[in-house]
Amino acid sequence: MKEIIRKKMAASPVLRWTVLGLVSFTMLTGYVIADVMAPLKTLLEQQLGWDSSDYGLFTSGYGWLNIFLLMLIFGGMILDKKGVRYAGVLSVGLMIGGTLLKYWAITADLGGAVSSFSIGGHSLFSVKSQVLYATLGFAVFGVGVEMIGITANKAVVKWFRGRSLALALGINVAAGRIGTAIAMFGSLPLARMTGNPGAPLAVCLLLLCIGLLSFLVFCVLDRREDRETETLPGTEKEEEFKLSDIVKIAKIKAFWYITILCVLFYSAVFPFLKYATELMIQKFHVSPGFAGAIPALLPFGNILLTPLFGSIYDRRGHGATIMLIGSALLVCVYTLFAIPALTANWMAVVLVLVLGAALSLVPSAMWPSVTKIVPYRMLGTSYSMIFWIQNWGLAFVPLLIGVVLKNHCIAGTVVIDGVVSTRYDYTLPMLIFAGFGALSIVFALLLRREDARKGYGLEKPNDELQTNSTTKTQIP
Numbered sequence: 388m389k390e391i392i393r394k395k396m397a398a399s400p401v402l403r404w405t406v407l408g409l410v411s412f413t414m415l416t417g418y419v420i421a422d423v424m425a426p427l428k429t430l431l432e433q434q435l436g437w438d439s440s441d442y443g444l445f446t447s448g449y450g451w452l453n454i455f456l457l458m459l460i461f462g463g464m465i466l467d468k469k470g471v472r473y474a475g476v477l478s479v480g481l482m483i484g485g486t487l488l489k490y491w492a493i494t495a496d497l498g499g500a501v502s503s504f505s506i507g508g509h510s511l512f513s514v515k516s517q518v519l520y521a522t523l524g525f526a527v528f529g530v531g532v533e534m535i536g537i538t539a540n541k542a543v544v545k546w547f548r549g550r551s552l553a554l555a556l557g558i559n560v561a562a563g564r565i566g567t568a569i570a571m572f573g574s575l576p577l578a579r580m581t582g583n584p585g586a587p588l589a590v591c592l593l594l595l596c597i598g599l600l601s602f603l604v605f606c607v608l609d610r611r612e613d614r615e616t617e618t619l620p621g622t623e624k625e626e627e628f629k630l631s632d633i634v635k636i637a638k639i640k641a642f643w644y645i646t647i648l649c650v651l652f653y654s655a656v657f658p659f660l661k662y663a664t665e666l667m668i669q670k671f672h673v674s675p676g677f678a679g680a681i682p683a684l685l686p687f688g689n690i691l692l693t694p695l696f697g698s699i700y701d702r703r704g705h706g707a708t709i710m711l712i713g714s715a716l717l718v719c720v721y722t723l724f725a726i727p728a729l730t731a732n733w734m735a736v737v738l739v740l741v742l743g744a745a746l747s748l749v750p751s752a753m754w755p756s757v758t759k760i761v762p763y764r765m766l767g768t769s770y771s772m773i774f775w776i777q778n779w780g781l782a783f784v785p786l787l788i789g790v791v792l793k794n795h796c797i798a799g800t801v802v803i804d805g806v807v808s809t810r811y812d813y814t815l816p817m818l819i820f821a822g823f824g825a826l827s828i829v830f831a832l833l834l835r836r837e838d839a840r841k842g843y844g845l846e847k848p849n850d851e852l853q854t855n856s857t858t859k860t861q862i863p
């Protein structure tokens with residue numbers, strides 16, 4: 388065990404909250420683009436001649452570079468080595484570059500060109516060039532947006548550790564949810580109004596440039612603060628991140644518990660949203676025109692509740708218990724979704740709202756808790772390792788649910804909007820999500836036990852820890 392002296396918590400509250408506003412706004416602009424194409428699936432098929440597999444390929448592009456080329460992990464290491472300013476500007480640059488490529492692909496007339504890939508004369512696969520370029524653009528964007536996620540978290544920790552940290556991180560998550568809500572509600576009307584599926588992307592690009600400006604203003608404030616803090620008496624420079632720190636992180640049991648809890652929990656929520664509209668139509672008999680509005684309630688609930696639960700964690704503690712309650716709610720929600728006899732509309736609304744509460748509880752406690760388990764200098768890499776494993780779940784669980792639906796859940800046909808469609812029985816997928824929830828409970832319990840053993844302080848108020856740890860913190 389080693390002790391280092393932390394930088395003094397300088398900065399006025401006004402400056403701290405200004406910094407949070409600037410960084411969170413940049414996050415918001417990135418998260419709008421992450422979801423902006425999701426409501427346009429039908430429009431892409433109608434206007435650009437895409438089919439479902441083109442759309443599936445394009446959507447999956449988000450995780451390609453992050454997962455397979457380990458870009459997320461490299462992003463975390465760059466963040467720890469070079470700092471939040473460098474990593475943030477790089478992230479926004481990648482998001483702008485990726486979105487420009489995607490916008491060009493969607494709006495250019497490529498004359499129906501097809502790109503084919505073959506090895507030794509054997510054709511592997513061919514894909515519409517437009518889809519390929521749009522997917523590559525989304526893949527580059529995916530690296531940037533995941534990196535801004537970890538960078539924003541680390542920047543918030545840098546400015547808020549010990550002072551309303553969970554509230555600040557909760558507001559940052561809420562900013563991301565506002566971005567998702569804007570995309571879910573604004574994208575389709577704008578594309579329809581202009582008759583151009585590229586129009587929402589053009590607006591997003593403009594928004595992202597404002598996000599870049601916002602981050603640049605943050606950089607000026609952050610650099611000034613760094614200079615002032617360095618000159619404070621009694622302030623020692625923090626140890627630099629080393630590659631060997633990855634091994635140190637990997638040896639922390641609680642880190643793995645929180646990582647596994649993260650992948651299980653998020654795999655039970657975000658992939659559910661990809662099927663939620665169909666579930667509303669087929670199980671709860673909601674009209675197709677209104678069905679998307681029920682799952683869209685989810686981010687709205689989060690916008691208020693995540694900061695609220697964060698603030699409770701700051702003042703009262705119980706971080707591990709909050710994660711436990713959030714996981715338990717998942718089991719309740721999906722078990723009720725699985726019961727075939729429950730088909731009332733209001734029930735679907737209530738269950739989505741409770742799911743929203745779960746999606747507020749767990750992130751509000753999870754991201755601040757990581758700061759109690761790993762030292763600040765390793766935080767970028769730790770967040771990136773957690774996000775990397777989480778991205779596997781986010782990429783493959785929707786696929787798993789699709790395969791399960793296709794092979795085990797077909798229950799005849801149903802007429803939707805005058806079109807005969809396959810009818811699915813969603814009981815099994817809902818039980819799978821409930822299973823993820825049950826496993827999340829196990830890992831939340833393990834985390835709580837480990838906390839009791841090692842004394843990370845997950846059950847203690849963050850603000851109380853501040854008085855003990857503003858100057859000194861224990862480093863494993």
Ligand SMILES: N[C@@H](Cc1c[nH]cn1)C(=O)NCC(=O)O
Nearest residue numbers: 421533536560563653750774777
């Ligand atoms: N790694 C991200 C994944 C994501 C993408 N869009 C929404 N979430 C993440 O976990 N961000 C934190 C969060 O709670 O959304």
